[in-house]
Amino acid sequence: MATRFGIVQFPGSCDETDTLLACSRVGDAELLWHKDTDLGGVDVVVLPGGFSYGDYLRVGAIVQFAPIMGAVAEHAAGGGLVLGICNGFQVLTEAGLLPGALLPNTNLRFTCQQADLIVENTETPFTHESAPGEIISVPAKHGAGRFYAPPELLAQIEDGGQVLLRYAEGHNFNGSVNDIAGVTNEGRNVFGLMPHPEHAVDPLTGSDDALKLFHSLASAAPMAVGSGDMT
């Protein structure tokens, strides 16, 4: 049975269509609306990039109270898979589903560039089809992507193998601590990253390196505890 992906569309989302197309390559994908209060039984929830609620107050701050976020938190708590891309990552940290915070880039600019990423921990539903140390080329485009965690939390994230992606040398343009580009939660079922894997699934746009991430998700989803197929 094909894995079902649900991509949440918030007011101000802008990458939901590319995410939908990327997920459609490996499974069935549909859009979910921010005012929905249930996830319609999808296996994987994806929070796409964009500028939800206009980035008012702080990036990702307002959206954590969107009606659908209760169901997303419940899905995550039950072991279901959640992926947050760019703004989706910011939202997940604000909602407390992922550790750390995303601060304005040190260069104070909205920066758009191709970034080389090193896949660190491959023993997760998101990265199990990659080899440890593998380098993937993925576009990144954001103004507030500087990952930060205070020293104690950072040590916990590092020791727990929660860093899944790091910027390769010379590619940490936003000033993230320890070159961190993507982290997972302790349960390893929620993952957030600043670069955009959904824009790197076809050689036509320069790289299909991130297709593996979606394949990983599609094959891991049926095993995840919170999978819609099992409820």
Add this chain to the structure above:
Amino acid sequence: MLTMKAQVLIRPKQGILDPQGLAVEEALPALGFSGVSNVHVGRLVELEVDDPAQLDAMCEKLLANPLIEDFEVVLSDSSGA
């Protein structure tokens, strides 16, 4: 109803790089203002509340992100009649 005016001052936590503050600090000498240091840029939220006791919780939950920001609540005169 008696409401209280409040100001919530939100600042980047000490020790976290504040590129906005740094940019302002570097811009001032360029305009001829010397002797400026330790510039930090934060946010000011003004609000009127019925129950000021809730302000701390409001800050922790929404107005500030305690991981990266400090906040200070300043209450002023009641504005209700």
